[in-house]
Amino acid sequence: MRLEARATTSGAATILWPAGAILATIVFSSVLVMIAGASPLTVFWLVFKGAAGSQFALLETLTRATPLIFTGLAVAVAFRARLWNIGAEAQLYLGAVMTVVLGTGAVTLPSAGLIPLIMMAAMLTGALTLLGPAILKTRFGVDEVVTTLLLNFIVLLFVSMLLEGPLKDPTGLGWPQSQRVIADAQLPRLIKGKRLHYGFVLAVVSAIVVWVIMKKTVLGYEMRAVGHNAEAARFAGIPVNLVIVKTALLSGGLAALAGFSEVAGLKGNLTLDLSPGYGYTGIVVAMLAMLNPLGVIAAAIFVAGIFVGADAMSRSANVPSYIAQVMVATSLLTMVAAIMLMRYRVRWR
Amino acid sequence: MDHAERPEAETVLRLAGITKRFGPLVANDAISLSLARGEVVALLGENGAGKTTLMNILFGHYTADEGQIEVFGKPLPPGDPNAALAAGIGMVHQHFTLADQMTVLENIVLGTRPLWSFNLGKAEARQKIRRLATDYGLDVDPDRMITELSVGERQRVEILKALYREARILILDEPTAVLTPMETEALFATLKKLVAAGLSVIFISHKLGEVQSVSDRVVVLRGGRLAGERRTSEATRRELAELMVGGQLPVNEIGPSTPGVTLFALKDVSTRSMGGAALRQVSIELRGGEITGLAGISGNGQAALAALIAGTLEAREGDIIVHGETARHWSPRTALDKGLGRIPEDRHATGMIGDMSVAENVISEAYRSPRFSRFGFLDWAAAASFAGDIIKAYDVKCPSPDARVRLLSGGNMQKLILGRALDGDPDIILASQPTRGLDVGAVAYVHARLIEARDRGAAVLIISEDLDEIQTLSDRIVVIHRGHLSSPSARGELSVMELGELMAGHGVAEGADHAA
Known part of the structure; x- marks a missing residue:
């Protein structure tokens, strides 16, 4: 068996292969569902209904998609320049930390000033979080996969320390949680009485901005050039190391927005379970989107839908909601295979 | 059984009507070829003529759409790389397939022993290798590491590897591309011994001189078709060239040079090593209106020199002097700002970004200028029109400025690089291996x-490893050996053999640094 590069990929292939990937995911998950003793059709219907079958379900899916759009964008931007940022989780948490540091009363401004200020500060925190690994990479050739990944654990322990110490809510009955952000620092809800908040709008706008950066600007061009062929980029006079540092700042800032929007828009305070791995799931989202910033929106909604739908399904069909993890993971693998098959033709012998 | 009845020249290999299509492209169109015992057949053709495809079919890497292959009278099952090896065909690729961190012996034995055997049978193997080496003039120490070997020695290991596996038919793909004139002579001597011992050789090349001196018969491919077949003794060089190109050979007239002032100079520059030797106390002056050719065997510091001038390798000591001024800081950016046009050695790795479009590639050196960007936003219309200009002016065959560069042929890619490098008429030009792997037409164009x-x-x-190219183009020739430069010699001053001596490090190379 060998792979031959395709000269061109037809329009149909760019739809059929990903569709095939989703089909393969469904088939594989069906087997597991049957092992769990339920009917796949019922289960998938319940997942779909739980994710998009009602206004409540749909809004819940979009709410869950919001942080995934941010982390997905962070990863897409970094991976495009071949900066393997596995540390969106850490950047998210530090963005959240900055949000509670400034948002719980330390600064008082009207919300039109306070929210942008906190947002900027959170982005800066996330950006600086990734700056360290980026400089280690460009100056000393230290593998950023290792540094960013390990930084996740360091940051989580650091946040845990903060929540047991300086940031601990004195009225929290001893729980490791921060104080709630003041009203002026909260992102308003999109629909009164529902959980969906303006963080989602911010996420969509961010995706569009990132798309414009990648497509239209000098920086985006430089990032793509460095990502596709750093040696050729360097030869052409593109400042490769500087581009990597800029990419890191952008990526870290985007990931931090996930933390900001979860705290200021949804949860109101910081706890250690703020993120159930949004930073890591962002990698899945970015890969499913083939690193396209606008695709990240769709991929994030898809992944969020599976999680939300599976939660609803497990309550009624008695199939563990872990099936969601399996489906997301399988869809990543099949999608990666589909992307490869779009670019290469398999020759048997 | 009866020796007397055996015909003088038994056919050992027969390709009959081999056709191979890749989509709309016919890479091999009904090609037939036969090889007799004790014969050297040269397979001559330009890049893209179908030589490599044909050999890949013979080796089972591709399956032919039509046609049969017979080896020693038995049909060769298609699409099975092991079948060709088992039938006694050995191939020496242009890019060696040796494991660098293993010894010669280990490389040769690799894959010949069953997986579950505990010893490599080294003593036995060593003896066999020594015997083959002395029989055929393939002098290599079996216990040395591949990394320690010169390119010529590595090639000998590849040949030994094939012989060790009892190859009776040897295929050499562009074997002289990496060799010095002396090493080439030695290779030809080895080939003579091999055919005298009854082996048969297919010699793939696009160099006419070599083909004439080594082969018995020449098979010329052009555009996937068999363009002609001649006895070497009966064919003229011109006839072969025209068969290969399919018409008149393009000839460049080069007039006498009128050297001006020194535009670029290196003074006592040393670097770290890069893809071979480091530069040691190198000085060179490049004058306007003059082509300086740098000859040398691959790995003697050419890569370091090219990277240094291009700005991607730092000088550890010494000065870079551009237009009479010593450059304080030197990088690709400063090189470009000072007006250098640079053609890198490796089009794919360094010259172009394969997954980006033609337009995106041609602006890669100038995208920050107001011509292509404003306020951090790129002007894609300007980029596309610039790409269109280069496509037109340099006769690049590509569907549109949006086409991915990966899909272009080497020649067209090189034209894009040329167009990008020569944009704005730079007065200092560095061309590293500018025609490597290009067909005759593209070479003439470059x-x-x-x-x-x-x-x-x-x-x-x-900078070129092709001595013919250096001799044709250069007004002055400098030879590099182990990071040292010889003093320049004028056009025609030194013979090929004298240049070869310098390339091998004999003669004045090392002492030349002290000369004026």
Whole structure:
């Protein structure tokens, strides 16, 4: 068996292969569902209904998609320049930390000033979080996969320390949680009485901005050039190391927005379970989107839908909601295979 | 059984009507070829003529759409790489397939022993290798590491590897591309011994001189078809060239040079090593209106010199002097700002970004200028029109400025690089292996553009491992050996053999640093 590069990929292939990937995911998950003793059709219907079958379900899916759009964008931007940022989780948490540091009363401004200020500060925190690994990479050739990944654990322990110490809510009955952000620092809800908040709008706008950066600007061009062929980029006079540092700042800032929007828009305070791995799931989202910033929106909604739908399904069909993890993971693998098959033709012998 | 009845020249290999299509492209169109015992057949053709495809079919890497292969009278099952090896065909690739961190012996034995055997049978193998080496003049120490070997020695290991596996038919793909004139002579001597011992050789090349001196028969491919077949003794060089190109050979007229002032100079520059030797106390002056050719065996510091001038390798000591001024800081950016046009050695790795479009690639050196960007936003219309200009002016065959560069042929890619490098008429030009892997037409084109640049007063440095190219183009020749430069010699001053001596490090190379 060998792979031959395709000269061109037809329009149909760019739809059929990903569709095939989703089909393969469904088939594989069906087997597991049957092992769990339920009917796949019922289960998938319940997942779909739980994710998009009602206004409540749909809004819940979009709410869950919001942080995934941010982390997905962070990863897409970094991976495009071949900066393997596995540390969106850490950047998210530090963005959240900055949000509670400034948002719980330390600064008082009207919300039109306070929210942008906190947002900027959170982005800066996330950006600086990734700056360290980026400089280690460009100056000393230290593998950023290792540094960013390990930084996740360091940051989580650091946040845990903060929540047991300086940031601990004195009225929290001893729980490791921060104080709630003041009203002026909260992102308003999109629909009164529902959980969906303006963080989602911010996420969509961010995706569009990132798309414009990648497509239209000098920086985006430089990032793509460095990502596709750093040696050729360097030869052409593109400042490769500087581009990597800029990419890191952008990526870290985007990931931090996930933390900001979860705290200021949804949860109101910081706890250690703020993120159930949004930073890591962002990698899945970015890969499913083939690193396209606008695709990240769709991929994030898809992944969020599976999680939300599976939660609803497990309550009624008695199939563990872990099936969601399996489906997301399988869809990543099949999608990666589909992307490869779009670019290469398999020759048997 | 009866020796007397055996015909003088038994056919050992027969390809009959081999056709191979890749989509709309017919890479091999009904090609038939036979090889007799004790014969050297040269397979001559330009890049893209179908030589490599044909050999890949023979080796089972591709399956032919039509046609049969017979080896020693038995049909060869298609699509099975092991079948060719088992039938006694050995191949020496242009790019060696040796494990660097293993010894010669281990490389040769690799894959010949069953997986579950505990010893490699080293003593036995060593003896066999020694015997083959002395029989055929393939002198290599079986216990040395591949990394320690010269390119010529590595090639010998590849040949030994094939012989060790009892190959009776040897295929050599562009074997002389990496060799010095002396090493080439030695290789030819080995080939003579091999055919005298009854082996048969297919010699793939696009160099006419070699083909004439080594082969018994020449098979010429052009555009996937068999363009002709001649006894070497009966064919003229011109006839072969025209069969290969399919018409008149393009010839570049190069007039006498009118050297001007020194535009670029290196003074006692040393670097770290890069892809071979490091530069040691190198000095060179490039004058306007003159082509300086740098000859040398691959790995003697050419890569370091090219990278240094291009700005991607730092000088550890010494000065870079551009237009009479010593450059304080030197990087690709400063090189470009000072007006250097640079053609890198490796089009794919360094020259172009394969997954980006033609337009995106041609602006990669100038995208920050107001011509292509404003306020951090790129002007894609300007980029596309610039790409269109280069496509037109340099006769690049590509569907549109949006086409991915990966899909272009080497020649067209090189034209894009040329167009990008020569944009704005740079007066200092560095061309590293500018025609490697290009077909005759593209080679002539690249040469013509470089001569044109010289004639308008640019200082041109051509670094090439192709001695013919160096001799054709250069007004002055400098030889590099182990990071040292020889003193320049004028056009025609030294013979090929004298240059070969310098390339091998004999003679004045090392002492030349002290000369004026």
